[in-house]
Amino acid sequence: MxxxxxxxxxxxxxxxxxxxxxxxxxxxxxxxxxxxxxxxxxxxxxxxxxxxxxxxxxxxxxxxxxxxxxxxxxxxxxxxxxxxxxxxxxxxxxxxxxxxxxxxxxxxxxxxxxxxxxxxxxxxxxxxxxxxxxxxxxxxxxxxxxxxxxxxxxxxxxxxxxxxxxxxxxxxxxxxxxxxxxxxxxxxxxxxxxxxxxxxxxxxxxxxxxxxxxxxxxxxxxxxxxxxxxxxxxxxxxxxxxxxxxxxxxxxxxxxxxxxxxxxxxAGTEMTAYAWHQSSVRAFVKAEFLWAVADRCARASGRHGTPPARSALGELAGIAETLRSLVTAAEAGSRKGANGHRICDLTPLACAAMLNSRLYPRAVEIVQTIGSSGLVMHPSPGDDAPSSEAREFYAEYFSRETVGAAEHGRLLRIAADLALDRFGARQALYERVFVGPPDVFAGKFLDIYGAARGPDSAGRGPLAAGGGEP
CATH class of the missing domain: 2.40.110.10 (Butyryl-CoA Dehydrogenase, subunit A, domain 2)
Incomplete structure (x- = not known):
């Protein structure tokens, strides 16, 4: 060594x-x-x-x-x-x-x-x-x-x-x-x-x-x-x-x-394909985590079966699945790179990076919608202490058939960390600018997509046949 x-x-x-x-x-x-x-x-x-x-x-x-x-x-x-x-x-x-x-x-x-x-x-x-x-x-x-x-x-x-x-x-x-x-x-x-x-x-x-x-x-x-x-x-x-x-x-x-x-x-080391593979995997795992938190909050509050909650949770599940599928596509499309090693298809990874900058803030909004006032008015760990003057009331107020008061309070504190507090705000900003300003990166993705599709891609399919709007 x-x-x-x-x-x-x-x-x-x-x-x-x-x-x-x-x-x-x-x-x-x-x-x-x-x-x-x-x-x-x-x-x-x-x-x-x-x-x-x-x-x-x-x-x-x-x-x-x-x-x-x-x-x-x-x-x-x-x-x-x-x-x-x-x-x-x-x-x-x-x-x-x-x-x-x-x-x-x-x-x-x-x-x-x-x-x-x-x-x-x-x-x-x-x-x-x-x-x-x-x-x-x-x-x-x-x-x-x-x-x-x-x-x-x-x-x-x-x-x-x-x-x-x-x-x-x-x-x-x-x-x-x-x-x-x-x-x-x-x-x-x-x-x-x-x-x-x-x-x-x-x-x-x-x-x-x-x-x-x-x-x-x-x-x-x-x-x-x-x-x-x-x-x-x-x-x-x-x-x-x-x-x-x-x-x-x-x-x-x-x-x-x-x-x-x-x-x-x-370009010379193909490092972007390596780094974006890791960050794209992390992005879909993070989206799945937000979905799990929102789903449990909806169940704990008794709103899980309502149409608004189901719609919001469905959208959040779609965000997670979109990001996961892009990773699957990138791995399935892996190829031998210029340096002789197998690397992911860069186009799906770039797409995941572009979409996550917009989808993660939307996922946070959904957690806010599902958590609602519980993100503001939730018990603190001190409220659960045996000596707490609030313990007896909160034990009744936050306890439901599906979850106990202590677990409900902990769940709301986690959701508030993600969607309300400075920690969550920093997380959202981090994802928004992870690959740079979102509008700039969208233009970069256009170049990546165009290079992958090839100059003749627009001349194939319905456009070539003179069909209606694509």
Missing amino acids: SSTAGAFPFPRTGRQYLSGLDDGRRVVVEGRSVRDVATDEATAGMARELAGLLDDAGGAGGAGDWLSRAYSLAATAEEVAARGRAFEAVARRSGGLLGRSPDFLATIVTAWAGAADHFGPYAGNVRAYWAESRDARRVLTHAISDPPAGRDDGLAGILRIVREDADGIVVRGTKMLATLAPFADELLIYPYRPLGEDEQARAVCFAVPVAAPGLTLYCRPSLAGGGGPLARRYDEMDALCVFDDVRVPWPRVFIAGDLETANGLR
Whole structure:
């Protein structure tokens, strides 16, 4: 194993992951430094979830198979589908609420390893990093977006190389918006947009430990401390990553100043097909979770059999099934890619990404409709305590033949987390802009669809026969 693999044992347990979070990383939340991500109220719940996921990676089958599958290069359609089922097992642990579960970045590193020659002189670095990350069970995330235009200098400017020497490169500037960053072992950095001829210093791709000297994570306010049951467990946090002359050793450098390699990263490695496979699976699992919550809320309130509730639930079921079917189509249409490995059909995955940006907010609206006033007026955990003055009344008010008061209250708190509180609002915004502005991505999908259909597609069928409106 290369010396760049890191100090933690191979492979790690969840407990070892948690103990490693007290490594000197600089994490700032609401104006204060978080000493230990594993124990701080703002971050402890999410850290425990990731620890459990890493422990599952040691098992066989189900969620335990996620690690080997996420880091696998497929040779057959069956292996592509198996990778999808591993993504599904991971997503079902959180109901699809974790947009940056570790399998997401694992797919990107795997795509790079399968196309390592794209990186030219750094191909060996990419292959070694892929193997090390797999064997170490690294928790990875990325920071790829640039700060707003006009900030070209200093730490608030776009991340860039400021010098090179025999030991590596030194970078300065900011990357945003790194989801999961406080909990990650390492950050992957690469360009989000095409770079111009005068942006050679910004043509970088590398991996760096979150605890690297000079790197600070400025986080948004935590949603976990006073949040509901989902927020306490699944607030994966988002952060600005500020690099104050951070040194990146050459073994962790994958692109350094090469505009052509940087601008061709996505097409040259086919990484989009890998990443969108994982995110599309997560999208349908998340839609199914919202349907299950809405269905149970309708049953608990006694409205499940009413025509309005049935109509709303049917629409939500249709959203989930549409997204699931697109994944099935993408896996069934898998093909041998340009780099020799089997990849999903990109068109259904792009369609899922486009539709989910619109359908997820609609799914949240349906949960709001079904939950109705119960999302506003629901019992708190304290109301269930034996000493609570509200317990006796709420036990009668929220208890029905189909569900007890305690379970009904918990169900409403989960629904409120999804559809009413800041956690749910952040989830909806995340899905809305996951692949960029929805209108812009719809135009991109048109190009993908047109390329897949071919230039002669409009000349076939009823249009060619001069029939009525299509």
